[in-house]
Amino acid sequence: MVTxxxxxxxxxxxxxGKSAIPQPKTARGEATRRAILSAAERVIGEKGYNDASIGHxxxxxxxxxxxxxxxxxxxxxxxxxxxxxxxxxxxHTISESSVSLTDRLDVEKAGLTAFLRFVRAHPNLYKIxxxxxxxxxxxxxxxxxxxxxxxxxxxxxxxxxxxISEGDAEIRAWALMGIGRALGEQLVVFHTKKxxxxxxxxxxxxxxxxxxx
Numbered sequence: 001m002v003t004x005x006x007x008x009x010x011x012x013x014x015x016x017g018k019s020a021i022p023q024p025k026t027a028r029g030e031a032t033r034r035a036i037l038s039a040a041e042r043v044i045g046e047k048g049y050n051d052a053s054i055g056h057x058x059x060x061x062x063x064x065x066x067x068x069x070x071x072x073x074x075x076x077x078x079x080x081x082x083x084x085x086x087x088x089x090x091x092h093t094i095s096e097s098s099v100s101l102t103d104r105l106d107v108e109k110a111g112l113t114a115f116l117r118f119v120r121a122h123p124n125l126y127k128i129x130x131x132x133x134x135x136x137x138x139x140x141x142x143x144x145x146x147x148x149x150x151x152x153x154x155x156x157x158x159x160x161x162x163x164i165s166e167g168d169a170e171i172r173a174w175a176l177m178g179i180g181r182a183l184g185e186q187l188v189v190f191h192t193k194k195x196x197x198x199x200x201x202x203x204x205x206x207x208x209x210x211x212x213x
Contacts, residue, residue, distance in 0.1 A: 033071045035061045037085070040078045045124020049079060049135045076136060083132045083139040086125045087146055093118050104158030109204045112180055116196045119184040126188050148173045179203050 039061035044052040054075055058065045072078045097114035098107040119126045132140035151173035158164045183199050186192040192199070 029071075032063060032067065036063065036068060036071055037078065037082065040075075041082055041122075041124050041128065044079060044082070044131075045127045049075075049128075049131055079128065079132070080136050080139045082125060082128050083136060083143055086122070086129050087143040089122075089125075090115060090118055091147065091150065104154070104161075104163040105204075105208055107154070107158075108176070108207055109200060112183070112203060113196060113200045115180050116183055116187060116199060120187050120196065123188045126184055130185075144177065147177055151177065176207070179207070 036057065040052075040057045043056045043060050046052075047056065052075070054065060054068055057075070057078070058068050072081075094111040094114050097110045101107050101110055129140070129143060132143065148170065152169045155164065155169040155172055159166050159169070183203060186194070186199065187196075
């Protein structure tokens, strides 16, 4: 189930170059829009973008096809919104997981745990983001770029506090995100039997200690 972002206008999105999606003005309209997004999450996540149709989405949402076009112009627009929504939700989830922590290494472990729990709870959203590389590269790039921006700031602050060693913060951010993405695939694509704590403990040991004996 996805939630909606704060209302915005029809101004162009600076990152993707696309028009922002207009937000419903009534509670009923908002509920309908959420139902369409949630249905699209399930249908596109299960069928893939090419095989999922607007008819499949509206049928799953329990609304008429004409209703779809009140809120979205195309299937691609729904897809793009789901990618960006995943980013908003994950960033919020990770932030909440570490709000009371002060040590960067503890933040890393808590954030990775929160991310994998989110992925397990929203496997279709995870699949949609990975498919975005081919369907909507602009949304895909925005998703990861926003993560890198915040990640880099956090790592630089930790270096200044003496909590982690010095190094290229941007490269490290991409590498750490890569660990999370790969472990997400273990859960969603490969259906690993290992538990999230097992995945996190092993990955965190690598992050803290590296491979050197």
